[in-house]
Every structure is written in structure tokens, then in C-alpha cells.
Amino acid sequence: MAQVVRSPKxxxxxxxxxxxxxxxxxxxxxxxxxxxxxxxxxxxxxxxxDFKEHVWPYQLAHRGVGVGGEFRQELGDEFMAxxxxxxxxxxxxxxxxxxxxxxxxxxxVGGRTNHWGRIALRFAPMDFRARSTDGMxxxxxxxxxxxxxxxDKVESYIGVFGTKENIPSAPDGIxxxxxxxxxxxxxxxxxxxxxxxxxxPSRLAILTKPLNGRAACHYCAQCGRGCITASNFSSSQVMxxxxxxxxxxxxxxxxxxxxxxxxxDGKAEAVAYIxxxxxxxxxxxxRAFMVAASACESARLLLNSRSTLFPDGLAxxxxxxxxxxxxxxxxxxxxxxxxxxxxxAHNHDGTGGMHLYMPWWRYDRKNDFLRGYHxxxxxxxxxxxxxxxxxxxxxxxxxxxxxxxxxxSRYGTYIGFGGRGEMIPNEHSYCExxxxxxxxxxxxxxxxxxxxxxxxxxxxKDMQETFRAIVETAGGTFISRAKPDGSHPYGIQDGGxxxxxxxxxxxxxxxxxxxxxKYCQAHDVNNVFVTDAAAFVTNPDKNPTLTIMxxxxxxxxxLLDQAKKGSL
Amino acid sequence: xxTKSISRRDILKTLTMGAMAGSVLRAIPAQAAEYAxxxxxxxxxxxxxxxxxxKFFSPQQYKTLQALCQAIIPADSxxxxxxxxxxxxxxxxxxxxxxxxxxxxxxxxxxLDAECTDRYGKPCLDCSPEQQKEILDLISYSxxxxxxxxxxxxxxxxxxxxxxxxxxxxxxxxxxxxxxxVGNTYLLSFPGCPPVPQA
Numbered sequence: 001m002a003q004v005v006r007s008p009k010x011x012x013x014x015x016x017x018x019x020x021x022x023x024x025x026x027x028x029x030x031x032x033x034x035x036x037x038x039x040x041x042x043x044x045x046x047x048x049x050d051f052k053e054h055v056w057p058y059q060l061a062h063r064g065v066g067v068g069g070e071f072r073q074e075l076g077d078e079f080m081a082x083x084x085x086x087x088x089x090x091x092x093x094x095x096x097x098x099x100x101x102x103x104x105x106x107x108x109v110g111g112r113t114n115h116w117g118r119i120a121l122r123f124a125p126m127d128f129r130a131r132s133t134d135g136m137x138x139x140x141x142x143x144x145x146x147x148x149x150x151x152d153k154v155e156s157y158i159g160v161f162g163t164k165e166n167i168p169s170a171p172d173g174i175x176x177x178x179x180x181x182x183x184x185x186x187x188x189x190x191x192x193x194x195x196x197x198x199x200x201p202s203r204l205a206i207l208t209k210p211l212n213g214r215a216a217c218h219y220c221a222q223c224g225r226g227c228i229t230a231s232n233f234s235s236s237q238v239m240x241x242x243x244x245x246x247x248x249x250x251x252x253x254x255x256x257x258x259x260x261x262x263x264x265d266g267k268a269e270a271v272a273y274i275x276x277x278x279x280x281x282x283x284x285x286x287r288a289f290m291v292a293a294s295a296c297e298s299a300r301l302l303l304n305s306r307s308t309l310f311p312d313g314l315a316x317x318x319x320x321x322x323x324x325x326x327x328x329x330x331x332x333x334x335x336x337x338x339x340x341x342x343x344x345a346h347n348h349d350g351t352g353g354m355h356l357y358m359p360w361w362r363y364d365r366k367n368d369f370l371r372g373y374h375x376x377x378x379x380x381x382x383x384x385x386x387x388x389x390x391x392x393x394x395x396x397x398x399x400x401x402x403x404x405x406x407x408x409s410r411y412g413t414y415i416g417f418g419g420r421g422e423m424i425p426n427e428h429s430y431c432e433x434x435x436x437x438x439x440x441x442x443x444x445x446x447x448x449x450x451x452x453x454x455x456x457x458x459x460x461k462d463m464q465e466t467f468r469a470i471v472e473t474a475g476g477t478f479i480s481r482a483k484p485d486g487s488h489p490y491g492i493q494d495g496g497x498x499x500x501x502x503x504x505x506x507x508x509x510x511x512x513x514x515x516x517x518k519y520c521q522a523h524d525v526n527n528v529f530v531t532d533a534a535a536f537v538t539n540p541d542k543n544p545t546l547t548i549m550x551x552x553x554x555x556x557x558x559l560l561d562q563a564k565k566g567s568l
Numbered sequence: 569x570x571t572k573s574i575s576r577r578d579i580l581k582t583l584t585m586g587a588m589a590g591s592v593l594r595a596i597p598a599q600a601a602e603y604a605x606x607x608x609x610x611x612x613x614x615x616x617x618x619x620x621x622x623k624f625f626s627p628q629q630y631k632t633l634q635a636l637c638q639a640i641i642p643a644d645s646x647x648x649x650x651x652x653x654x655x656x657x658x659x660x661x662x663x664x665x666x667x668x669x670x671x672x673x674x675x676x677x678x679x680l681d682a683e684c685t686d687r688y689g690k691p692c693l694d695c696s697p698e699q700q701k702e703i704l705d706l707i708s709y710s711x712x713x714x715x716x717x718x719x720x721x722x723x724x725x726x727x728x729x730x731x732x733x734x735x736x737x738x739x740x741x742x743x744x745x746x747x748x749x750v751g752n753t754y755l756l757s758f759p760g761c762p763p764v765p766q767a
Contacts, residue, residue, distance in 0.1 A: 054752055057739035058654070061661055064739070068666035072735075180760030219755040339764065345748030346762050347755070383752055384744055389734040397709045399640040399730065404649075404746075407734065411747045 011037040011250070012563065014271055014286035016257045016301065019111025020545050021292035021532035021552040023235030024154070026243035028556035029290075034563060035248045037284055039255040039273055041293075042107030045082065045114065045236045051226035052079045057385060065386045072387050081226030081234075082108050083115030090440035094447045100487075101448035102496040103296060109253060110236025111294065112499070113545070117353050118205040118223055118232050119376070120160045121542035122151050122171045126363070130538045134370045136424050140537045141509045141518040144171070150550035158233045158549070159211040161351075162203035169372060170198075170359035170542075176208045178355065179219070182348050184380035184415050185356040187337060191474035192358060197375075197466070202357040205233035205546075214238070221382070223352025232352060252284070258443050260289060260305040260314050260528065268314070268528050274441040287568050288527040288559060291505075292552065295534040296325070296431050299504035300446050302515075302530075303433050315505070315522035315530075320515050322431045324503040325448075326539040329373065329421035331460040331491040333480035335471030340380065340413040348381035348412070360541055369458040373421030373541045375466070381412035391479075414479075417470070419463030422541045425503060426453050429495065450495035460490035500544050502533030520555035527568055531555045620657045623664035629677050632693050633659065639704060640733045647746040655736025662732075673732070676725025680707075683722060 012034035015022045022038060030036050057063040064077045071077045084106030095101050106112045125144035130137045148171075155174040162175035178201035181189065192199035206223065207216050215229040223232045230237040243249040254276040261283065263269040270283045291298045299322045305314035313321055360372030382388075389407055391414070396406045428451035433444045464482050471478040482491030495501075508514025511523035520535045522528040531552035533544045562568050622630040634656045643649035650656070663669040680703070681691040688699045695703070706712050707722035708730075737743040 056741070056744070056752065058741050058744075061658075063658055063735065065662070065735075069662045069669065070666075179758040183761035183764060186761050186764075219758040220752060222752075343764060344762060345750050347750045347753070347759065349751035349753075349755075350758050381749060381751075384738045384747055384749055386735040386739055387731075389738055390731055393727075393730050393734055399704060399708050399726075400642055401644055403730075404641050404644065407738065408747055411738075411749075 009037075009285070011035050011284070011286040012568075013037075013288045013290060013559070014039065014284055015290040015292055016271060017111060017291070017293035017297070017532065018109045018240065018251070019106065019235050019292065019294065019532070020113050020548045022290065023110070023113070023239030023243075024549045024552040025290045025292060025531055025556045026249060027239045028553055029560065030243040030246040030248045032556070032560040032563075033248070034560065035250075036243065037250040037252065037286065038243075039257050039271060039284065040109050040111075040251065040253045041256045041276075042109065042253065044251075044253050045109045047226060047228050047237070050082050051228050053222050053225045053228050054220060055079065055225075057383075063386050069386075077385070079222070079225045081114045081224065084108075084112055091445070092437065092439060093445050094434045094437055096447055096449045099448055099450040100494040101450040102494055103446075103448070103501070104496070104499045105294070105297070108236075109240065109251070110234045113233065113235040114226060115224065116499075116545055117376075117543070119353065119357075119543040120155070120158075120173075120203050120205040120233075120546040121359075121374075122173055123147070123540050123542050123547050124169050124171055126168070127538060127540035127542070130371070130424075130540075136370055138506075138508065138513075138537050141507055141514075146518075147547070147550050147554065150554045151546065153553055154546060154549045157212060158205050158238055159207040159209075159214070160203055160205050160546075161201070161208045163201045165198070165200050165359075167198055167200070167359050167361075169361070169363045170200075170374075173203065175203070176211070178202070179208060179217075179350055181355050182350055182380055183340065183343055183346075184337075184348075184378075185354065187339065187474050188377060188415065188470060189356055191470050194473050195469055196361070197358055197470070198361040199356055199358050202354050202376075204351060204353055206351045206353075207231045208351075217351050219347075219350055221349035221352050255282075256441050256443070257293065257301055258304065258441065260291075260301065262305070262307050262309055262314065262525070266309055266525065268525055274443070276441070279441075288563075289529065290552075290555070290559075291528065291530045291534075292532045294532055295502040295504045295536075296446055296448075298530050298532055298534045299431060300433070300443075302505065304444055310524070315515050315524045315528055317524050318512055318515060320506060320513060322446075322504050323427075324425040324506050324537075325429045325431055325450075325495075325501060326423040326425050326503050327495050328498040328500040328539065328541065328543075329423050329452075329456045329459050329463075330418060330493040330498040331463040331482060332416060332418045332493075333464055333467040333471075333478065333482060333491065334379070334414055334416040335467075335474070335476035335478050336410070337413050337415060337471075337474060337476040339475065341409050343381070343412065346381070349383075354378055368462060369455045370424065371422035371455075371459075371541065373419045373459055373463060375417055375419055375463075375470075377415055377417045379412075379415035384411070415471075415476070417467045419460070419466075420498060420500075420541055420543070421456070421459045421463070423456050423539055424453065425538075426451060431504060448495070452492060452495070457489050457492060460492040464490050500533075500539060502536045502539055502544055505530045505534035506537050507535045508537065519558040520551060521558070529555050529559065620660075622660045624660050624670065624674065625663070625677070628691075628693070629674070630656065630660065632677055632680070632691075633673075635693060635700075636704075636729060637733045637736070639700075640730055641737045647742050650733050650737045653737045653740035653743050655733050655740070658736040658739075659729075659732045672725060672728050676721070676729065679721050679725060 303313040358375035434447035505515040507516040637650035641650040713720040
């Protein structure tokens with residue numbers, strides 16, 4: 001091992017991770033007057049170089065699917081903003097026998113906010129009181145009313161479009177005007193109206209008006225490629241810049257945190273990290289630490305921070321670190337809609353992502369399962385891409401003029417649906433340190449254990465039935481590969497695939513059963529905070545990012561307050 | 569041109585200085601954003617001019633590939649075909665980089681020539697148009713492989729080639745135009761759905 005280099009400087013706060021949680025903390029803490037150093041395991045983001053906004057597929061020799069077609073039918077492609085991957089060379093993770101878990105990780109400034117669908121949903125009051133409502137899982141130590149002012153702050157700053165709907169499962173926020181629906185969306189809304197399913201303007205962190213110095217959306221539908229005008233939200237373009245503007249912010253990239261080092265007094269005093277460029281270990285010292293590396297990466301760092309004072313890992317006297325791991329319940333299907341064949345050519349792009357969505361609509365009755373789900377959908381006359389015609393070719397064999405015409409008439413006539421439901425934590429789903437494996441930096445890796453329970457399978461079944469009803473009511477033909485049995489009953493996706501994994505350092509009032517207090521502060525070590533989705537007690541059917549930012553904002557204000565009182 | 573006096577570098581600097589230099593992104597004029605988009609797009613455009621030299625397929629195989637691509641998606645009065653769209657180049661490039669594609673497509677073309685030689689005494693490219701139609705009609709329907717298992721490898725090969733050809737055609741400039749995709753542009757507001765024709 002190379003010589004350990006100690007940084008002479010003592011920062012007020014060290015933030016580990018630059019995504020939704022870390023970026024928010026950086027902005028709030030530096031603007032509050034503290035000096036902040038941020039460690040990011042990946043490189044800086046260079047929009048000018050990295051973003052492929054407005055590039056046509058034919059302008060790239062591989063048409064977007066990369067060398068050897070490696071991205072054909074994959075989540076990524078050559079167009080997407082640099083954001084992350086299911087596998088990172090030299091940084092493995094493992095799954096216990098019988099467990100199927102996939103972990104999408106990001107190693108770049110901004111983290112997964114460079115990638116996310118910008119779906120910005122508030123949790124509902126009932127989401128914070130899950131156990132009180134149905135006896136399963138646990139309640140949060142905080143209420144909607146306590147978080148709501150922070151939702152206000154986040155929405156006002158980042159910009160979210162939407163409409164006031166007064167739906168109990170989907171609280172209204174501070175909204176910019178929504179864009180009008182696309183043709184596909186008007187068809188589905190009509191069908192949902194007949195079925196008494198809420199179908200309302202979606203809530204996306206995309207600007208429909210200029211806000212806080214950022215330009216409005218120009219409706220190219222390419223948010224996933226990265227937005228050179230920063231009209232959509234990413235931590236890298238919206239949270240990091242104001243932190244930098246204060247002059248109190250230091251960003252260290254290529255810094256893979258290995259351990260939080262604790263002093264004799266039981267307080268954290270430094271982060272030991274690997275400088276990837278030199279493969280040497282360095283340390284950065286601070287008065288307080290905000291762990292914001294993404295739920296599982298944060299749990300990994302705590303578990304790897306063992307010492308004589310904390311033999312089971314830092315802040316883990318409860319044994320809850322790594323436990324209560326959940327992801328959203330996901331199941332997908334689609335439909336062919338003949339009426340779309342008659343549509344004249346027109347611009348269907350819009351914002352990146354859906355203009356309408358279906359919030360959970362059966363909150364007022366007893367269902368076959370506990371909790372709920374929302375529905376996302378998309379399709380229509382999108383920019384053609386490699387792999388888009390596979391299904392059409394499967395339906396229409398042969399070759400020649402009729403095949404060519406068939407492809408054209410079917411283009412833009414498919415709509416896909418995805419359910420996103422709440423998983424209840426169970427004792428079989430967790431992550432821990434794999435005793436046998438380290439990554440290329442010598443850091444022990446995570447091993448995942450995963451199991452869906454019956455409640456989630458029933459929810460996936462209900463999703464499939466609902467998708468069918470929506471498609472058929474609209475006069476479409478239902479298309480689904482989901483089967484009631486097998487490895488993925490009713491099309492339920494493997495754990496981690498929806499990329500809403502969370503809960504691995506949950507908050508609570510009882511230090512024996514939770515890791516953090518209600519301000520995301522570790523019960524065991526009061527100068528350590530975990531402000532990403534590890535802190536979540538439940539995983540409601542709302543994408544977690546907006547709540548990550550609200551809780552990180554709240555924790556940062558609390559930390560500022562503590563700093564003013566001199567109690568750090 | 570309104571943006572003539574602004575250099576590309578200046579615009580990109582304005583656009584990215586938030587992330588790069590540490591100030592909040594400032595509002596930028598709409599034209600400047602659009603101009604930057606065009607600059608980025610044209611700069612990133614791949615240059616593929618002149619005669620294409622296949623990277624994987626032999627000259628003879630490549631000619632067969634071109635003919636098959638064009639048979640799958642032919643030119644018609646609305647647009648050129650797969651060949652004009654650059655599908656063979658796209659397929660050759662990916663195949664040159666992917667051992668699985670090399671087996672499927674390289675091996676598939678060998679199978680096709682062998683089958684044509686068995687049936688007609690010459691490789692596919694030298695067969696008469698009627699003979700070529702006959703063999704393509706056989707390998708383009710999966711039910712034929714059920715009847716005659718000897719065709720199954722050919723059916724498998726042709727199904728994959730159809731996918732690759734469609735990929736190459738429908739992601740090309742002429743293919744995208746043929747489909748009638750409209751977009752990838754700069755709009756001040758999104759117009760929503762035009763009136764849907766009555767069923």
C-alpha cells in the first residue's frame with residue numbers, strides 16, 4: 001500500500017456522493033456558510049463533450065448501439081448521458097444463492113440524477129404511517145407535515161411541472177404548468193376515465209418556464225441524453241453549481257471512499273478514500289460527514305467502517321445497516337392501438353418522459369394486496385432506434401415491399417405500461433459485506449439477498465390485469481410476455497431493476513431498531529448523517545428522488561443549526 | 569443569421585459554465601441554445617463518404633449481403649431501400665466487432681450458398697431471380713422449418729438478418745423520413761396532439 005497522505009485542511013462537512021442527496025446537501029450547507037468537501041468516485045461531467053443531445057442515429061456509425069451492438073436491447077445506449085451501469089469493471093457485487101438482485105451504479109458527478117426519469121412525486125401523508133394504516137412494516141418518525149415545507153423548497157428551486165388534483169395518494173406540490181398530452185396519452189386518458197382510474201398530468205422535474213437562471217424545455221424528448229440547457233434537473237447542473245459559486249466548496253473526483261475513520265472520542269474524524277488516478281489512499285478530515293453515496297453504497301461504507309468502538313460497522317449497534325432493503329414492484333406490458341395508424345405525421349417528442357400518468361387510485365377500498373402502485377406509460381411516434389422493430393418483424397414474417405409498408409403502418413402504434421408499486425420490507429431482503437470478495441481498490445463488496453413476498457406478486461398480477469383493461473377499453477390489442485408462474489410471476493422484475501433500492505440505514509425513534517434519527521443523524525455517532533434513500537423507512541409507490549432531496553435539505557438545515565449552536 | 573456574431577465556443581462556455589466554473593446557469597437566448605444544438609449535432613456527425621470497404625465479409629459475401637438487405641427492404645416510389653440506407657455497412661461494422669454476429673451472419677451466408685449450390689448448382693448470387701425468390705420464400709417463414717427441419721438454420725439466419733436490416737434502414741436518414749418521424753428539434757412550446765382522424 002502506498003503511503004497514506006493526510007490532508008492538512010479541516011473542512012466543516014465532508015459529503016460522500018454527488019447525486020440527489022449529496023448535491024442538495026452541498027448547496028444548502030455551503031450557502032449556509034459552511035466549508036464543504038465532496039468525494040465523488042467517478043470523473044467530472046462535461047456536458048459539452050459528454051452529451052449527445054439532438055444527434056441522429058445515422059450520425060453515429062454504430063447507430064447508437066455501440067461497438068459490436070453491445071447495447072442492443074439494453075438500458076443504455078451511445079446517446080445516453082454518462083450515468084451508470086449494471087456492471088462496473090473491477091467493482092463487482094455478489095448475490096446469495098437463489099437471490100436475483102441487480103444494482104445500477106453511477107460513477108460520475110451528479111450520479112444517477114444524470115439518468116433518472118425526472119419523475120418527482122411527493123410521498124403522501126398515509127405513506128409515512130404505513131404500520132398504523134395496515135399493521136405491516138413501520139411508521140416513519142416524521143410526518144408528511146414535517147417534510148412538506150422541504151418538498152416546497154425543492155420544487156421551488158428545481159422546477160417541477162404538474163397540476164393540482166387533490167388526490168389523497170398523490171399530494172399536490174408547487175408546480176409549473178404541464179405540457180399538453182400527446183396523442184397516445186389522450187387515448188389512454190379516455191380509457192382510464194371510463195375505468196375510473198386517475199390519469200393526470202405527470203410531475204416531472206423539467207422546466208416548462210425559465211426558472212432560477214435555467215432556460216425552459218425545448219421539447220426534444222431527450223432528457224436521458226443529458227440536457228445542454230439544463231432544462232431538466234440533475235444534481236450536476238443544478239445543485240453543484242450554486243455550491244461552487246459560494247467559494248466554500250471543494251470537489252474531489254475519482255475518490256472512492258473506503259472507510260469513515262473514528263477518533264478515540266467515538267466521533268468520526270476523517271474519510272479514508274482511494275484516489276483512483278494514483279491508486280493511493282488519502283484522507284480528508286471534517287467536523288461532520290454526510291454519507292450520500294446511494295442507499296446500498298452508503299450501507300457498504302458504514303459496514304466497512306469497522307473499529308474497536310464499532311466492531312459491526314459504524315452506526316450499526318442496531319444491526320439494521322443493510323437490512324430493510326426494498327425496491328419498487330415493477331411489471332410491464334403493452335398494447336397495439338390501430339387508431340394510431342391513421343395519425344398524420346406530427347411532432348410527438350414533448351419533454352423527456354410521459355406527460356400524463358396514473359397515480360394510485362384505489363386507496364379508498366380494500367384490495368387483494370396492501371399498499372398501492374402507480375402506472376407510467378410511453379410509446380408512439382418516437383425517434384426510431386435500433387431494436388424498435390423486432391416485435392413488428394416477429395408478427396410479420398417475409399420480406400419485401402409488404403414488410404416495409406407494414407413496418408411503416410405499425411410505427412408509433414404501440415404503447416407500453418409499467419407499474420411501480422410499494423414493496424413491504426421483509427427479513428429475506430438485505431445486503432451485507434461479502435466475506436470473500438473485494439473490488440479492485442481492495443474494498444470488500446456487497447452481497448445481496450432478495451425475495452419478493454406474496455403481497456408483491458399479487459400486486460404484479462393486478463398490474464397486468466389493469467394494463468389489459470386499459471388497453472382493451474381503448475380498443476387496443478393487449479401484448480404481454482408475463483406468465484402467472486415461473487421465475488417472474490406476472491412479469492415481476494428482479495429486485496433492483498427499477499433502481500429504487502433503499503431502506504438500508506433507516507431512520508426511527510428507537511435506536512435499537514433503526515440507524516438514524518429523524519434528521520438522518522446516526523444514533524450512535526452524532527457527526528455522521530446518511531441523507532440518501534438509505535434513510536427511508538418505507539418505499540411507497542413514488543419514485544424516491546424528490547423525497548431524497550427533501551430529506552437531505554432538511555438534514556442539512558438541521559446540521560447548519562447544530563453548527564450554529566456549536567454542537568458539532 | 570442572428571447568432572453570427574456569437575462564436576460556438578462562447579455559447580458552449582455559457583451553457584456549461586455552471587457545471588464547469590461554478591456559477592448558476594444563466595438564462596440564455598433561445599436562438600443561442602438552438603444554434604449550439606446544431607453545432608454540436610453537426611460536429612458529432614459521423615463522416616461516411618466514398619466507397620465502403622467491408623471490414624468483415626469477403627467481397628463476394630458482402631455483395632450477397634447487400635442483395636439480401638435490399639430484398640428485405642426494397643426501394644419503392646416512396647424511398648430508397650436498405651442498401652441506399654447504409655444497412656449493409658452498419659451490419660458489416662457490427663459483425664466485424666461481434667463474434668456472435670460473425671457466427672450468425674457469416675455462417676448464415678455460408679449456409680445459404682451451400683444450400684443454393686445443393687439446390688441450383690451455384691451460390692446464391694449467381695442464381696436466377698426465380699431461384700433466389702424460391703429460397704428466400706423458404707427461409708423467411710418459420711413454419712417452413714417446422715415442415716422441413718433442414719431449413720431451420722436458414723430460417724434462424726434470415727430472421728436475424730431481417731432485424732439487423734430493419735435496424736439499419738429505419739435508423740437511417742431515408743428510413744426515418746420514410747416512417748414520417750417528425751422531431752428532434754427545438755420548440756418554444758409543445759403543440760400536443762393534432763386532430764385524430766375519425767375511424
